[in-house]
Amino acid sequence: MLGRMNPLGGMTPFDGDHPLDQPVATMAARVRDKDDALTAVELVQASLMRMQMLDPGLGAFLCTTDELALAQAEAVDAKVAAGEDPGPLAGVPLAVKDNLAVPGAPLTCGSKILAGYTPPTWATSVERAVSAGACIVGKTNLDEFAMGSSTENSAFAPSRNPHDLDRVPGGSSGGSAAAVAAGMVPLALGSDTGGSIRQPASLCGIVGLKPTYGRVSRNGLVAFASSLDQVGPMARSADDARLLLAAIEGVDSHDATTQTFASVAADPSASLAGLRYGVVQEFALADVPGGEDAEAAVAGVRAVLDEAGATGVELSLPLVDASIPIYYIVAPAEASSNLARFDGVRYGHRTDGAQDLESLYAKTRDEGFGEEVKRRILIGTFALSAGYADAYYKKAMAARTRLREQFDAAFERCDLIVSATTPTAAFKIGEKSGDPLAMYLCDILTVAANLAGIPAISIPCGRDRAGLPLGLQLWGPPGSEGRLLDAAEQMASATGLGYEAPRASGGDA
Amino acid sequence: MDIDETLVRHVAKLARLELTDEEVAGIAPQLSRIFAHVDQVCRLEVEGADPATQAPVPMEGLRDDEPGELLEPRAILRNAPAHDGAFLVVPRFFDGAEGEA
Numbered sequence: 001m002l003g004r005m006n007p008l009g010g011m012t013p014f015d016g017d018h019p020l021d022q023p024v025a026t027m028a029a030r031v032r033d034k035d036d037a038l039t040a041v042e043l044v045q046a047s048l049m050r051m052q053m054l055d056p057g058l059g060a061f062l063c064t065t066d067e068l069a070l071a072q073a074e075a076v077d078a079k080v081a082a083g084e085d086p087g088p089l090a091g092v093p094l095a096v097k098d099n100l101a102v103p104g105a106p107l108t109c110g111s112k113i114l115a116g117y118t119p120p121t122w123a124t125s126v127e128r129a130v131s132a133g134a135c136i137v138g139k140t141n142l143d144e145f146a147m148g149s150s151t152e153n154s155a156f157a158p159s160r161n162p163h164d165l166d167r168v169p170g171g172s173s174g175g176s177a178a179a180v181a182a183g184m185v186p187l188a189l190g191s192d193t194g195g196s197i198r199q200p201a202s203l204c205g206i207v208g209l210k211p212t213y214g215r216v217s218r219n220g221l222v223a224f225a226s227s228l229d230q231v232g233p234m235a236r237s238a239d240d241a242r243l244l245l246a247a248i249e250g251v252d253s254h255d256a257t258t259q260t261f262a263s264v265a266a267d268p269s270a271s272l273a274g275l276r277y278g279v280v281q282e283f284a285l286a287d288v289p290g291g292e293d294a295e296a297a298v299a300g301v302r303a304v305l306d307e308a309g310a311t312g313v314e315l316s317l318p319l320v321d322a323s324i325p326i327y328y329i330v331a332p333a334e335a336s337s338n339l340a341r342f343d344g345v346r347y348g349h350r351t352d353g354a355q356d357l358e359s360l361y362a363k364t365r366d367e368g369f370g371e372e373v374k375r376r377i378l379i380g381t382f383a384l385s386a387g388y389a390d391a392y393y394k395k396a397m398a399a400r401t402r403l404r405e406q407f408d409a410a411f412e413r414c415d416l417i418v419s420a421t422t423p424t425a426a427f428k429i430g431e432k433s434g435d436p437l438a439m440y441l442c443d444i445l446t447v448a449a450n451l452a453g454i455p456a457i458s459i460p461c462g463r464d465r466a467g468l469p470l471g472l473q474l475w476g477p478p479g480s481e482g483r484l485l486d487a488a489e490q491m492a493s494a495t496g497l498g499y500e501a502p503r504a505s506g507g508d509a
Numbered sequence: 510m511d512i513d514e515t516l517v518r519h520v521a522k523l524a525r526l527e528l529t530d531e532e533v534a535g536i537a538p539q540l541s542r543i544f545a546h547v548d549q550v551c552r553l554e555v556e557g558a559d560p561a562t563q564a565p566v567p568m569e570g571l572r573d574d575e576p577g578e579l580l581e582p583r584a585i586l587r588n589a590p591a592h593d594g595a596f597l598v599v600p601r602f603f604d605g606a607e608g609e610a
Contacts, residue, residue, distance in 0.1 A: 120585070347589060378517065381520050
């Protein structure tokens with residue numbers, strides 16, 4: 001039984017010295033080294049053991065894929081034994097958000113409507129991680145169809161924040177964030193349509209990166225809003241995230257929007273000295289209730305940056321203020337179209353009460369979809385309906401173009417933008433679940449990156465007054481992930497802020 | 510934008526969602542509140558901006574027009590709620606239609 005305020009105390013095999021708690025490059029290098037006794041199987045077994053111990057209290061995983069993980073680990077070890085290179089993620093346990101396809105494992109998207117569905121093919125991003133040596137240990141919980149900011153919209157159960165079990169881990173990639181934060185896995189894949197990687201990373205005190213639109217294939221990712229969705233890495237450090245991103249990125253013939261961008265490899269000459277960082281007036285949290293702690297955390301980092309020789313540039317991007325309204329037209333409009341495929345004909349749930357084909361669709365969808373998904377389908381259908389499409393959808397898309405232009409102009413004047421990731425730290429389970437609009441506003445600092453198609457990363461940035469993790473977000477122009485990751489690593493060194501294992505705070509540990 | 514129950518029913522029909530009366534009553538005020546916020550979009554001044562997606566598909570991103578890998582029909586049917594071994598089975602198009610489909 002896990003203690004309420006002491007979720008991991010006394011339970012975790014965390015001692016910092018376990019190979020699973022080392023940097024990903026270190027554990028993979030040891031697995032690849034024939035003379036080192038550490039094997040992929042040992043890493044995977046350690047990960048599975050932690051999942052068994054910790055996950056009943058956290059609910060990060062919807063399913064465990066023990067057999068798959070062990071088979072993959074054995075294949076990695078066999079390659080090492082044969083003198084072959086299993087790849088840069090050799091033996092590294094990886095959690096996969098359950099809106100990405102892994103053949104043989106159920107794919108639920110956190111929804112009842114996909115009951116019983118097992119995909120026949122791999123998501124390209126997952127397959128590439130496996131080709132690089134990663135071992136899939138399980139599928140992680142999410143808000144249904146990735147619509148939400150807390151995982152409370154999962155049709156199964158909410159996940160819990162490892163730093164405080166009464167609080168949400170964020171969402172929609174909340175299961176992946178909780179799994180990494182609790183030390184069950186060193187790496188996880190998430191997806192980010194309006195902040196779904198960065199917001200949970202912030203709330204759980206880890207690193208989460210949303211790549212440039214088109215860097216990572218969306219093939220095998222269940223589509224939410226196709227012009228906004230990106231798959232990305234979640235990890236304990238920027239360098240760990242970099243390794244996973246390098247493995248999964250690149251052109252894919254199954255996703256025509258993929259492109260080749262600049263390498264994400266670390267630039268040894270990168271420095272904070274001379275860095276121009278933008279501070280966007282519209283991201284200020286002075287007027288946001290409860291935003292003081294996040295604002296102070298950003299100010300603290302700015303002071304360190306200035307000390308290191310970086311220069312702050314004040315910027316204004318007026319359309320950032322409209323990014324939530326723009327997003328809540330564009331994303332539901334695309335979702336209403338994408339989710340039309342869930343109709344009870346080809347896979348998943350089918351109603352028992354159909355008299356004809358039309359009622360088969362309508363009843364199946366009413367029974368299978370949860371409240372938030374229905375709400376978004378209705379918003380999107382309305383925004384695209386006759387008489388309203390010009391006023392809403394077309395206008396929102398035009399505004400999106402202007403927003404991208406404002407970012408392009410901003411990056412003429414600075415190398416990257418710094419902001420908080422979320423206005424506040426993790427909220428209590430149930431606190432916002434009755435108020436959809438309040439939940440939508442959780443993404444106020446993240447959606448603009450998706451609308452503009454640019455990369456952004458959330459990194460740990462200390463704690464609020466209640467001791468909960470806060471995140472700092474770095475935004476860059478298209479293709480600048482390498483620069484963002486370099487800056488993230490240097491900021492972590494300069495500030496001393498980074499991932500911390502959930503505290504064993506009580507005396508009962 | 511005030512969204513009443515009649516409008517919710519109309520949109521739900523377009524979206525092929527058979528909502529219960531209780532759901533309609535619950536959702537109408539929520540959507541009104543959400544649209545009171547997103548209505549800002551209608552007032553934005555963005556004349557001349559291209560409403561097309563910001564990232565057109567680059568030609569080099571398109572693959573050659575050749576048949577790709579195909580899934581086995583069995584792999585598709587395995588996930589189907591109802592099939593006869595070769596085809597997906599669904600109810601009649603019209604309730605009470607006479608004769609064989």
